[in-house]
Amino acid sequence: MSQISQLQALDAGTRRREARTVIASSYLGSTIEYYDFLLYATAAAVVFPKVFFTGMDEWVGVVAAYGTFAAGYVARPLGGIIFGHFGDRLGRKNMLIISMLVMGIASTLIGLVPGAAVAGAWGAVMLVFLRVCQGIAVGGEWGGAALMALEHSESGKRGFAASFVNAGAPTGAVLGTLVMGAFAALPNDQFLAWGWRVPFLLSFVLLGVGMFVRLKVTESPIFKAALEQEQAERAKAETAPGTVPGGAPVRREIPLLQVLRRPKTLIFTMLAGAAGFALQVVLATFSVTYAVSKGADRQGVLYAFAAASFVSIAFVIMGGRLSDKLGRRPVMIGGLVLFILYLTPMFQLLSSNNIGLIFVAFAIGLMIHSTLFGPLAAFVSEQFGTTSRYTGASLGYQLATLLGAGFTPGIVAQIFKDSGQNTAAVVWYLAIMSVVSIVFILLTREPKNNDLQTVRS
Numbered sequence: 001m002s003q004i005s006q007l008q009a010l011d012a013g014t015r016r017r018e019a020r021t022v023i024a025s026s027y028l029g030s031t032i033e034y035y036d037f038l039l040y041a042t043a044a045a046v047v048f049p050k051v052f053f054t055g056m057d058e059w060v061g062v063v064a065a066y067g068t069f070a071a072g073y074v075a076r077p078l079g080g081i082i083f084g085h086f087g088d089r090l091g092r093k094n095m096l097i098i099s100m101l102v103m104g105i106a107s108t109l110i111g112l113v114p115g116a117a118v119a120g121a122w123g124a125v126m127l128v129f130l131r132v133c134q135g136i137a138v139g140g141e142w143g144g145a146a147l148m149a150l151e152h153s154e155s156g157k158r159g160f161a162a163s164f165v166n167a168g169a170p171t172g173a174v175l176g177t178l179v180m181g182a183f184a185a186l187p188n189d190q191f192l193a194w195g196w197r198v199p200f201l202l203s204f205v206l207l208g209v210g211m212f213v214r215l216k217v218t219e220s221p222i223f224k225a226a227l228e229q230e231q232a233e234r235a236k237a238e239t240a241p242g243t244v245p246g247g248a249p250v251r252r253e254i255p256l257l258q259v260l261r262r263p264k265t266l267i268f269t270m271l272a273g274a275a276g277f278a279l280q281v282v283l284a285t286f287s288v289t290y291a292v293s294k295g296a297d298r299q300g301v302l303y304a305f306a307a308a309s310f311v312s313i314a315f316v317i318m319g320g321r322l323s324d325k326l327g328r329r330p331v332m333i334g335g336l337v338l339f340i341l342y343l344t345p346m347f348q349l350l351s352s353n354n355i356g357l358i359f360v361a362f363a364i365g366l367m368i369h370s371t372l373f374g375p376l377a378a379f380v381s382e383q384f385g386t387t388s389r390y391t392g393a394s395l396g397y398q399l400a401t402l403l404g405a406g407f408t409p410g411i412v413a414q415i416f417k418d419s420g421q422n423t424a425a426v427v428w429y430l431a432i433m434s435v436v437s438i439v440f441i442l443l444t445r446e447p448k449n450n451d452l453q454t455v456r457s
Contacts, residue, residue, distance in 0.1 A: 018218060022152040023164050025217045026145040029100060030168025031175065032210040033141045036107035036203050037072065037134055038169065038284060039176035044069040044409070045288045046184070046298055047196045051115040052124045062289055063417070064124075066409040069285070071128045072135035073406025079139020080394030081256060087144055087390035088255035092151075093219050095390070096144040100214060103137035104207025106130045111200030143394030146377040148217065151386075156324055159448070162377035163320020169373070170309040170316060170366065173284060177309065181302035258388035259395060268444045269380050269396035270403060272332075275437035276372045277404030278430060279339055283365050285409040286416070286426075291350045291358050300355040308362030315367045319374020327448050328379040329441050335372030336434045336441075342368055343430055347423040382447035404433065 048068065049061030079099070087095040113119075113126045145165045153161035176199060183195035259266055284305070291301045323331045342364060349361035380400075384392030412426050419425040 019152045019154075019161065022217050023149050023161050025213050026149040027164040027168050027171075028213050029096060029141065029210055030145050030165045031171040032168075032206045033100065033103050033138050034169045034172030035176045035206060036103050036172075036200075037138045038173045039107070039180065039199055039203075040072065040110070040131065040134065041069060041281065041284045041409075042177055042180050042288070042302065043196055043200075045285045046180075046292065046302070047192065048127070050192055051196070052127060054116050060417075063410050063413050066285065066413055068124065068128050068131055070406045070410060072131040072138070073402045075132040075135025076139035076398035076401055076406075077395055079136035079141075080143060080398040081139075081391065082136065083140025084143055084391030084394040085255055087140070087147075087394075088388055091219050091224075092144045092148050092390060093214075093217060095140055096148070097211065097214050099137045099140035099144065100207065100210050102133060103141065104203050104210070106133035106137065107200055107203035108207075110134075111197040111203075139394060139398045142377075142397055143381075143390050146381050146393060146397075147390055150378060150381050155449075158382070159320040159323040159328065159375050159378040160317065161320075162381060163317050163374040166320075166373050166377045167313050167316040169280075170312045170370075173309040174306045174313075177302050177306035181299050181306060184299045184302060255388040255391035256395075259384065259392040265383050265444075266392065266396050266399070268440050269383055270399040271440035272437055272444050273376055273380060273397065273400030274404030275336060275430075275434040276332075276369065276376060277401045278408045278433050279365075279369050280373065281405035281408050282412055282426075282430065283362065283369070286412045287346075287350055287362070287365075289413070290347070290416075290423075291361075294351045295353045296355065296358055301358055304355055304359035305362050307359055308366050311363050312366035312370045315370035316374040319371040320378065321374075322371070323375035323378065323448065327446050328375040328382075329444070329446050331375050332372045332379065332441055333438050335368055335370075336438050338368045338371070339365070340431045340434050343427040344424075347427065351423075379444075379447060382450045383444070404437075 044065045045062075048065035052068075053061040053064040083095045083099055107130075110127065110130050113130065114123050116123055119126070142165065145168075146162050149161045149165055150158050179199040179202065180196065183198055184191055186195040288301055288305060292298050319331055319335070346361050346365050349357045352358065376397075380397050381389060381393040383396070412429065415425045415429055416423065
């Protein structure tokens with residue numbers, strides 16, 4: 001049965017209910033995954049330099065901690081390839097369940113890693129290994145969640161639907177920062193000894209909730225229809241006149257090779273999205289460290305970031321909805337231009353040692369960033385064909401995170417340290433990255449009206 005026939009077999013109300021269920025599942029699953037993944041970012045900013053990299057200069061320890069943070073981003077493209085391959089072969093749903101399981105277990109185990117005082121350098125080694133597991137898991141999670149939302153939604157609403165997946169990132173950041181902030185209220189020695197571990201151990205509880213929800217969703221109808229059509233075409237080719245009876249069956253092309261055969265799409269989407277992740281991760285890591293280093297209360301800064309992240313959730317969804325009206329490219333470019341203009345005032349606010357002004361700095365920054373982040377899930381996913389979309393979207397998105405976010409906290413911290421703690425050098429670095437992304441967004445085709453059943457990478 002064709003995709004059109006499948007959709008006609010369901011009444012409009014049933015389709016809408018199913019789409020809402022899938023979007024809610026993608027949002028919740030993404031929230032849980034990013035709680036785990038971004039909780040590490042918070043810990044890397046305020047805990048790990050003092051627990052795993054003791055005996056170093058303060059900013060050297062920060063750079064080292066951000067190095068372990070980068071390991072997760074290095075692993076994300078690998079997760080995109082692995083989960084993308086099987087997601088394009090076997091379906092989106094099963095890969096989402098497995099990715100969540102890997103993430104939940106790895107995050108729980110991070111809460112059990114002994115510090116340098118007990119395990120020496122081996123504590124940092126274990127931390128890196130588990131961070132790599134986190135990266136592989138989130139590398140597979142995003143593509144599946146985005147595609148499930150995208151492929152269940154109607155044309156003209158895809159940006160809105162897919163934006164809920166990216167809205168899971170600030171929601172997870174809020175949840176993780178609030179939990180970590182609550183334990184940061186402990187006396188400093190208790191917080192560094194055991195308090196920071198509890199938020200990671202709570203990942204096991206969230207894993208149970210997420211698995212329950214994930215098991216309830218249905219497979220993508222567009223993927224099922226594409227798979228049936230491909231099977232029918234193979235069967236027809238194998239029985240065509242002139243075919244040798246019992247000859248070798250026609251094999252499906254490996255999804256990764258489908259994507260790499262047309263590398264321009266992959267490269268352009270990667271560079272188009274890179275700056276958005278650089279700006280996001282600087283807000284979550286370096287900006288927190290910077291504000292605390294200027295004398296602001298650690299717990300207050302964490303709560304200010306959590307409150308600003310909460311405000312930004314609605315703006316992520318609004319950004320996705322706006323892109324359904326205006327197009328993905330104009331909305332994303334507008335967000336980058338505004339952020340370039342805002343970078344210098346943002347650091348001035350962060351250095352104020354005033355929690356209210358620090359909240360304003362985070363809130364404006366995240367709201368501007370959301371106009372870029374909201375359309376990004378649809379922008380990347382709509383560039384690829386159905387039978388390679390999981391692989392293509394995951395790899396493009398995760399390479400963008402690696403390029404834009406993986407090493408940015410460490411690079412920015414090093415630039416800041418080498419410039420005599422001058423934020424102007426940091427502003428220039430981020431502005432240049434933003435201009436590069438603007439150029440590649442302009443070079444990439446507008447995907448808003450692409451037919452997901454016929455688009456080719």
